[in-house]
Every structure is written in C-alpha cells, then in structure tokens.
Amino acid sequence: MIDTSTLDLVGLVDLLKQRSLRAVDVMQACLERIDEAQPRLNAFISIDRAEAMAAAARADWLVARGLGTGPLHGAPLAHKDMFYRQGRVSTCGTSILRSRVAARTSAALQRLDAAGAIQVGALNMAEFAAGPTGHNAHYGDCRNPWNPDYITGGSSSGSGVAVAARLVFGALGSDTGGSVRLPAAMCGAVGLKPTHGRISRYGIMPRAWSMDTVGPMTRTVRDCALLTYVLAGADPRDPECSNEPVPDYLADLARGIRGLRVGRPRSYFCEALDPEVAAALDDSSEVLRSAGAEIVDIELSGVDDLFGLAQIILKAEAYSLHEAWIRDRPGDYDVSIRSPIEDGAHIPAVRYIQALRQRASMLKKFEAQAFSACEVLLTPVFQQRTPTLAASRAENETAATENMQMLPRCTRPFSYLGLPALTVPCGFQSNGLPIGLQLIAPAYQESLLFRTGHALQEATRWHLETPPLCRPLSFP
Amino acid sequence: MSQASASSTVCPPESDVDGTSELQILLKRAERAAADLDFDALPGDFLLAISPSASRSPKAADD
Numbered sequence: 001m002i003d004t005s006t007l008d009l010v011g012l013v014d015l016l017k018q019r020s021l022r023a024v025d026v027m028q029a030c031l032e033r034i035d036e037a038q039p040r041l042n043a044f045i046s047i048d049r050a051e052a053m054a055a056a057a058r059a060d061w062l063v064a065r066g067l068g069t070g071p072l073h074g075a076p077l078a079h080k081d082m083f084y085r086q087g088r089v090s091t092c093g094t095s096i097l098r099s100r101v102a103a104r105t106s107a108a109l110q111r112l113d114a115a116g117a118i119q120v121g122a123l124n125m126a127e128f129a130a131g132p133t134g135h136n137a138h139y140g141d142c143r144n145p146w147n148p149d150y151i152t153g154g155s156s157s158g159s160g161v162a163v164a165a166r167l168v169f170g171a172l173g174s175d176t177g178g179s180v181r182l183p184a185a186m187c188g189a190v191g192l193k194p195t196h197g198r199i200s201r202y203g204i205m206p207r208a209w210s211m212d213t214v215g216p217m218t219r220t221v222r223d224c225a226l227l228t229y230v231l232a233g234a235d236p237r238d239p240e241c242s243n244e245p246v247p248d249y250l251a252d253l254a255r256g257i258r259g260l261r262v263g264r265p266r267s268y269f270c271e272a273l274d275p276e277v278a279a280a281l282d283d284s285s286e287v288l289r290s291a292g293a294e295i296v297d298i299e300l301s302g303v304d305d306l307f308g309l310a311q312i313i314l315k316a317e318a319y320s321l322h323e324a325w326i327r328d329r330p331g332d333y334d335v336s337i338r339s340p341i342e343d344g345a346h347i348p349a350v351r352y353i354q355a356l357r358q359r360a361s362m363l364k365k366f367e368a369q370a371f372s373a374c375e376v377l378l379t380p381v382f383q384q385r386t387p388t389l390a391a392s393r394a395e396n397e398t399a400a401t402e403n404m405q406m407l408p409r410c411t412r413p414f415s416y417l418g419l420p421a422l423t424v425p426c427g428f429q430s431n432g433l434p435i436g437l438q439l440i441a442p443a444y445q446e447s448l449l450f451r452t453g454h455a456l457q458e459a460t461r462w463h464l465e466t467p468p469l470c471r472p473l474s475f476p
Numbered sequence: 477m478s479q480a481s482a483s484s485t486v487c488p489p490e491s492d493v494d495g496t497s498e499l500q501i502l503l504k505r506a507e508r509a510a511a512d513l514d515f516d517a518l519p520g521d522f523l524l525a526i527s528p529s530a531s532r533s534p535k536a537a538d539d
Contacts, residue, residue: 196526242527308505343499351503353519354510360521361514405498418526443526 006464009075009169009223010250016074019063023074023118027056030076030120034167041143043161045081045091047121052076055118070116071230079172080156081122082129082205083109083214092205093125093155095138096325096332106203107235108172108214115230120168123158127337129174129207130318131155132182132407133392137334141389144187145467146433150386153182153407155207159217160187164434165467170218170227176207177314178381178411180215184423185381185436188465190224190453191217193411195443196418197242199228200235208317210356211310211415220463221424221453225249228446244444252447257455258292260448263374268303269410273383280427280435281380284456288378291455296374306362306413309355313416316352319344336393336400363417367442376452377440380410381423386433414440422449425462434462 007015015021031049038044059074068074082092084102091097109119124142126134134142134157142157144150145165152161156173160183163171173180175193184191192215199214206212216227229249235241264285270278285295318341319326326338333341370377384406391399414421419440426437441448457463 197523240523244528305505305509308502309509311502312506346499347503351506351510354513355506356519356522357517358510358513359519360525361517363522363525418522444528 008220009072009218010220010226012169013071013073013075016059017063017068023056023059023063024053026074027052027076027118027120030168033165034120037145037165037167040148041145041161041165042140043124043142043158043165043167044078044121045093045124045139045158048119052118052120059116059118068116070114071226072112073116075117075170076120076168077112077117077170077172078120078123078159078162078168079109080125080129080159080174082125082174083172084203084205085109085119090122090205091139093127093129093136093139094332096329102203104203107200107237108204108231111231112172123156123162123171125158126155126179127334128322129155129176129179129205130337130341132178132404133387133389134183135334135336135389135392143389144386144433146188147431149388149390150433151186151389151392153184153186153382153386155179156183156191156215156217160184160189160191163187163189163217163219166219170216170223173215173217174204174207175213175215175415176211177310177415178408180217181381181411181421181423181436181438182407184217185425185438186386186434188425188434188436188462188467189217189219189423190221190425190463191215191423192224192228192446192449193415193421194228194232194446195420197240198244198420198444198446199231200233200238200241202235202237202241206321208314210313210317211418213415221422221450221457222250222253224422225253225450225454228450242444247447249447249450253451253454255451256292257288257451260293260376260452261374262288262293262295262452263298263370263377264295265298265300265370265377265379267300269379269383271383272406273380274385276385276427276429277380277383277435281378281437284426284437285378287456287459288452291459293452293455298370298373298377300366300369302362302365303413306366306416307409309358309362310412310416312347312351312355315340315344316347317344319347336404340404359416359418363419366417371442375441375445376448379438379440381436381438382407383410385429385431410438419443420446420449422446422453424453424456426456426460427462428465432468
C-alpha cells in the first residue's frame with residue numbers, strides 16, 4: 001500500500017513507470033478524493049471524469065508496452081480555467097465566457113500533454129484572474145482546505161486548493177501580480193512565478209500582458225522543478241517568449257546551497273510584519289544557514305515605486321481588455337473585480353508608457369542593489385495573517401479594501417521587474433493556516449530558487465503536513 | 477449579475493475625505509518616479525535588459 005500523503009509528482013511518475021502503480025488506480029483515487037472535497041472546497045469548475053479515466057487506461061497500456069516515457073506519464077493534473085483547449089470552454093472565472101469555446105490549445109497544455117500528463121478538470125479562479133482572495137461570485141468562493149472560513153488567496157485559488165488538498169499532483173496557475181504565489185502560500189503549496197519570457201503564454205487568457213506569466217503549483221519544490229523543465233522554452237507564438245536554454249532543474253537540485261548568499265531585505269517587506277510570519281521567516285533562514293547558505297541583510301530602496309508602477313500597468317492594460325464589456329454589460333462583473341479595472345480608464349497614456357519605459361532601468365537598479373550582495377532574496381509572500389472570507393467580502397468595505405491593497409504588496413514589485421519568484425511553505429500560524437516565504441533570484445536563475453527551496457524542504461516537514469479535511473488515501 | 481443589457485459610463489473615482497483618492501496617489505507617485513527617466517529609454521528595452529543573451533523566439537512563419 002502506498003500512502004499518497006507523502007507521495008509527490010516525481011515519486012508518482014517513477015512508480016507508474018516501474019509499474020508499481022497503475023494510472024487507473026491513481027486516477028480513481030484522485031477522482032474519489034475530488035468528489036469528497038468538492039462540496040466543501042469548490043476547487044473545480046469542471047471535472048472530466050470519463051476522459052481522465054480513459055487517458056489513465058491508455059497510459060497503463062503504453063507503459064505495459066514500454067512506450068510510456070514522458071516525464072509526466074500518467075500524472076493527474078488540473079489547471080486554472082483560463083488555459084485554452086481547442087473545442088472546450090474556458091470560463092476564465094466569469095459568466096461572460098461561460099459558453100465560449102476555445103479555438104486553440106495553449107502552449108502550456110500542449111507541453112504537458114506531450115509529457116504524458118492527464119488533465120482531470122478545470123480549476124476555480126478569481127473572475128478574469130483579477131482578485132487576490134479566492135472569491136468568485138459566478139462559480140462560488142474557493143475554500144481554504146486548512147479552514148474553509150479563510151481565504152485561499154488568488155487569483156489561482158482552485159490551483160492552490162487542489163494541490164494542497166492532494167486532489168491532484170500539480171496544477172497550472174497564472175501570475176500577473178501574485179496570483180500563483182498568494183494561493184500557494186495561503187494553501188500550503190509550492191508555486192513559481194517564472195522569469196518574464198521563460199514560459200510561453202500562448203493560448204491563455206490575458207490579464208495584463210506586460211506582466212502575465214504561467215506558473216506551476218505543486219506539493220514539493222522538486223515537482224515544481226520538473227514541471228518548469230517541461231513548460232519552459234522557446235515558442236514563436238508568444239513574441240516575448242525567450243530562446244534562453246532550459247537547464248535540467250531537477251538535476252541541479254543536487255548542487256545544494258553551500259556558500260549561497262541569501263539576502264533578507266528589512267525595509268518595506270518587514271513593515272507591518274506579523275510576529276508569527278516573522279518568526280517563520282527567521283526559522284527558515286536558520287535552516288538555510290544550517291544547510292550551508294550565508295544569510296545577509298540587504299537594504300533595498302524604491303520598492304514602493306515598483307509596486308506603484310506595476311499597478312499602473314496592470315490597471316491600464318486590464319481596462320483596455322475589458323472596456324467594451326464594462327461599458328455594455330457592467331452587471332456581469334462582480335463590483336469588487338470591476339471597480340479596480342475601471343481605474344484604468346483614468347490612467348493617462350503618458351503614465352502608462354512611462355511605467356513601461358522605466359522598466360529596464362528599474363530592473364538594472366534593483367539588480368545592482370540586491371544581487372551584488374546575494375544570489376537569492378528571501379521575503380514574506382504576505383506580511384499578515386490569512387484573512388477570513390467574511391472579512392474580505394466586498395460588502396465589508398473597509399477590511400476588503402485593506403486586504404486588496406495589502407495582499408499583493410510583497411509579490412507585485414517582482415512582477416514589474418519580471419524576476420522569478422518561488423513560494424515555499426515555511427510554517428503555520430497559531431490558527432492552523434499555512435505561512436509561505438518568497439525567494440527571488442536574478443532573471444532566468446530559477447535553478448537557484450529550486451535549489452534553495454529544495455534545501456529548505458529537505459530539512460523541514462512543512463510540505464508534508466496535510467490539511468485536516470484530507471484523509472489519507474491509499475492505492476491498491 | 478443580470479444587467480447584461482445595461483451600459484455604463486466609467487466615472488472618475490471618488491475622492492477620499494482628504495480629497496485624494498488612491499488612484500490619484502498612485503498617479504502622483506508614478507509621475508515622481510518618472511522624473512529621472514532617461515530620454516532615450518523605450519518600452520522594448522526591458523526585454524533586452526531581462527534576457528541574458530537578449531534572444532527571443534523567432535517570429536512565427538505565418539505572422
């Protein structure tokens with residue numbers, strides 16, 4: 001019998017290829033868990049039971065004939081409902097697109113398909129990927145598996161829940177200002193916002209194209225390294241996708257972190273820092289020090305400006321996408337989603353263009369400040385305790401506004417800079433909700449992030465804790 | 477959620493009690509941040525700055 005609570009994606013694929021497990025049994029177990037969890041967590045918008053079981057049977061048939069060689073062969077995954085698949089509906093979390101059938105398949109799904117992964121269904125998300133909490137007025141709020149009264153984080157809410165609750169072995173999210181990192185941190189999963197240009201955005205719903213990224217969410221850092229290796233690489237259909245070579249991230253993990261300098265910025269990121277979050281970050285720093293890293297204090301200035309410039313780009317680009325629908329059918333938007341997008345109507349062109357023109361110099365300035373003294377930065381993902389769903393609802397205006405502003409405060413600056421950032425679980429609040437830390441590296445240095453996060457997970461057990469709503473499942 | 481046929485004119489955001497909205501603060505901050513912006517800086521410089529070898533995917537053949 002194999003206990004799924006400690007089994008990650010890398011381990012699962014090994015067992016499937018060795019024929020120690022059958023893909024159909026794994027899929028059946030996942031579907032049973034999904035059926036049990038869905039009424040409480042609302043992680044899925046649609047579930048493709050018959051297709052998933054048929055794909056699992058095909059995966060077993062291939063392995064039996066020595067043909068199942070893909071790096072994700074037979075693995076059950078599910079994805080934020082904004083990754084288009086030709087002939088299928090992607091709701092993008094809105095009723096406006098409830099019936100729109102995709103005309104193309106996203107590059108990310110094509111790569112996962114080619115690697116042998118099986119898509120179990122489409123995951124819940126914030127309306128148009130535009131909210132950081134996990135609320136959704138059209139498909140129902142997503143619920144945190146550690147305590148359903150608390151938010152999941154967003155906008156890739158279902159992805160965070162499905163991974164953390166062990167419903168699937170990995171998920172895709174998208175991150176424009178924190179939408180992978182926030183739900184990963186709040187649900188207790190690993191999540192990557194890759195370097196701008198590292199993973200093709202072809203065939204996904206645009207949120208703000210200058211900062212949109214595709215990000216994997218997983219149980220372990222090594223799973224995230226594997227998924228990133230599969231997803232990354234050139235794609236002529238995304239004009240900003242890079243030709244930079246893709247390292248073997250999984251193999252790189254063995255290099256460890258001895259001698260690596262990990263920087264702890266104090267200003268901005270430590271303002272209004274909850275004592276429990278601060279303690280979790282300090283403990284993680286000590287773990288990394290024990291693993292051979294050097295922890296150094298870093299002074300960073302101008303981070304407020306980076307946040308503000310990200311807001312300008314996000315609002316202006318989002319409004320340009322939504323203008324016609326907001327004009328013609330405003331009632332089809334939740335007001336908490338529509339209102340921040342409407343701000344974009346009042347951003348002068350000069351401010352938007354200047355925000356784009358400043359991006360290169362801001363990046364160079366930041367890299368000179370940060371990465372001359374260290375190789376990796378360590379910050380909180382969110383400085384405070386996880387808010388409740390009730391406190392984040394639009395009708396609770398004061399608290400909701402405060403949460404909307406605070407939630408992406410530590411994530412959005414790195415979206416503006418286009419730098420890679422990894423979220424890793426690093427502890428729990430006294431109310432039982434997970435805490436996540438954020439690691440940031442220079443552009444295209446995802447390998448440094450994975451090595452650091454993996455070193456943390458080799459020495460801790462935070463990522464092995466399972467939410468109380470999940471009973472252990474075993475395969476025959 | 478059933479006002480699909482309604483239309484909307486987006487009004488400027490209301491000011492806070494001190495007469496300054498969040499958006500106005502954001503725009504002021506952006507204006508200040510652009511004060512030292514180099515005359516020759518262009519939006520496309522970012523892609524060159526972030527990429528070690530400044531290599532992008534070749535343009536699609538059917539573009």
